[in-house]
Amino acid sequence: MSDRYLRFVESGFGRWFSRKAGLPQPVQLLRAAAGEPRLPTLLGGSADSPLQASLRAQLAAMNLPDAPYAPKVHALVFDASGLTSVEALAELYRFFHTHVKRVASNGRILVLGLPPEQATDESVRIAQRALEGFVRSVGKELRRGITAQLLYVDPADPAAINSSLRFFLSYRSAYVSGQVVRIGPPPAAAVPATDPARPLQGKRALVTGASRGIGKSIAQVLARQGTELVALDVPAAENGLREIAHRTGGQYVALDITAADAGAQLLKHGPFDIVVHNAGITRDRTLAKMSEAEWSSVMAVNLLAPQRLTEALLQGDGLKPQAAVVCVSSISGIAGNLGQTNYAASKAGIIGLVQSLAPRLAAIGGSINAVAPGFIETEMTAKIPLGIREAGRRLNSMSQGGLPVDVAETIAWLADPASRGVNGQIVRVCGQSLLGA
Ligand SMILES: NC(=O)c1ccc[n+]([C@@H]2O[C@H](COP(=O)([O-])OP(=O)(O)OC[C@H]3O[C@@H](n4cnc5c(N)ncnc54)[C@H](O)[C@@H]3O)[C@@H](O)[C@H]2O)c1
Known part of the structure; x- marks a missing residue:
């Protein structure tokens, strides 16, 4: 669906008018199609911080070397792992205060710290926890399509952050901002991908709800990265399914995921390296007016089916070693939403x-994570009344809705075998929506 206001603001008059009137000023977000960022990266943090050496080497290998004198930079990366006290946080302030204006539009802010809960020293724990408020505020201040994230890294294996560094510094993470991601050492059995450009080559992937909307985009992005795709949707959506299977060279399964034998049916198409529980429904109504059928149908599709299917796959050897399961939650499941007690409960259950x-x-050497989309431009959100739709679109740091591809790219990052150190995490794809933490 097209965002007319975004196009208006892009015109000379529109930009002038929106500025004068104090209206939101979204910029066109650069996505994967824009290629790799060309501007350099500026790395901060003390040279003897636990993550510094590994970080410097990884950035150089990504052709994003440190460039202290470049007038404009794509990213500011700050290694805060050496900050052990509140007084030391001033280093964080000084680095960003000095350089923040050098970040180009669609640029990236990345802060790396140590997981506070692992710190035995009280002072370290407090300083590291403070990073979260800093990063979330930077994301809200910078706008211009600039994103800000905090990666809490287990120092036992700093190389485990590589796929996450690549994702968050690239244009693939366009609509992800203000997120805190914890990265531990991958399970011992995990094997890194051989080709970072096509990390999913040859992997067998199941995507539910794949005939349209976000699921269709997930199927396309995973297939573009080389997966053998199995696209699933309800029998009524068979035409759309056939089309997506044809376009991606994959297979399709017309199946209702709430069917009693759905697990057994899926096992016939496995084992899978990647499972994406995307299918979902809404039956919005305020609680007093909500029927029990509206409650239980949402629970059945959104929560019970992912729970039962994952169990069936785990018990029936339907998941290959190092498999990635990715669920689709929602910011409604984090913040709650009027008229969505059923939906928000199901997404919080995820x-x-x-x-x-x-x-x-x-x-089994694998991982399970969730993405929590905010306002994404789909057929579902196109039907929301204009006033509410505009509020959903603008009330985030990007002042615009995300696209299905933004959710799909985030899922592809989590599905990458090199991302197994990311496990049990919830990553919002919401342009740092005002709703939720
Ligand atoms: N669009 C948004 O802004 C947004 C925001 C947050 C979360 N989400 C979540 O993202 C996911 C995809 O949303 P969308 O906007 O693409 O919705 P959509 O309605 O366009 O697509 C959902 C798909 O799931 C399929 N499906 C529904 N019930 C099924 C069942 N019982 N068995 C198999 N397939 C079934 C539908 O046929 C459909 O193809 C959902 O889980 C939704 O809750 C969407």
């Missing part, structure tokens, strides 16, 4: 599912 299954997936 977060519970991810957190409780993370150790079991780690035991």
Whole structure:
């Protein structure tokens, strides 16, 4: 769906008018199609910080070397892992205060710290926890399509951040901002991808709800990266399914995921390296008016089916070693939403599912994570009344809605075998929406 206001603001008059009137000023976000960023990166943080040497080497290998004197930079990367006290946080202030104006539009801010919960020293714990408020505020201040993230890295294996560095510094993470991601050492069995350009080559991937909307985009992005795709949707969506299978050279399964034998049916198409639980429905109504059928149908599709299917795949050897399961939650599941007690409960339950299954997936060398989209331009959101739709679109740091591809690219990052150190995490794809944490 087209965002007319965004196009208006792009015109000379529109930019002038929106500035004078104090209206939101979204910029066209650069996405994967824009290629790799050309401007350099500026790396900050003390030379003897635990992550510094590895970080410098990884950035150089990505052709994003440190460029202290460049007038404009794509990214400011600050290694805060050496900050051990509140007083030391002034280094963070000085680095960003000095350089923040050099970040180009669609640029990136990345802060790396140590997981506060692992720190035994009280002072370290406080300083590292403070990073979160800093990064979330920077994301809200910079606008111009600039994103800001905090990666809490287990110093036992700084190389485990490589796929995350690549993702968050690239244009693939266009609509992800203000996120805090914890990255531990991958399970011992995890094998890194051989080709960072096509990390999913030859992997067998199941995507539910793949005939349209976000699911269709997930199917396309995974297929473009080389997966053998199995696209699933309800029998009524068979035409759309056939088309997506044809376009991606994959297979399709017309199946209702709430069917009693859905798990057994899926096992016939596995085992899978990647499973994306994307299918979802809404039946919005305020609680007093909501029927029990509206409650239970949303629970059945959005939560019970992912729970049962994952269990069936785990028990029936339907997941290959190092498999990645990615669920689609929602910011409604984090913040709650009027008229969505059923939907928000189901999407919050998905977060519970991810957190409780993370150790079991780690035991097979795999991972389970969720993305939580905000306002994404789809057929579903096109039907929202104009006033509410405009509020959903503008009330985030990007002042615009995301595209299905933004959710799909985030899922592809989590599915990358080199991302197994990211497990049990919830990553919002919401342009740093005002709703939620
Ligand atoms: N669009 C947004 O802004 C947004 C925001 C947050 C979360 N989400 C979530 O993203 C996911 C995709 O949303 P979308 O906007 O693309 O919705 P959509 O309605 O366009 O697509 C959902 C797909 O799931 C399929 N599906 C529904 N019930 C099924 C069942 N029982 N078995 C198999 N397939 C089934 C539908 O046929 C459809 O193809 C959903 O989980 C949704 O809750 C969307």
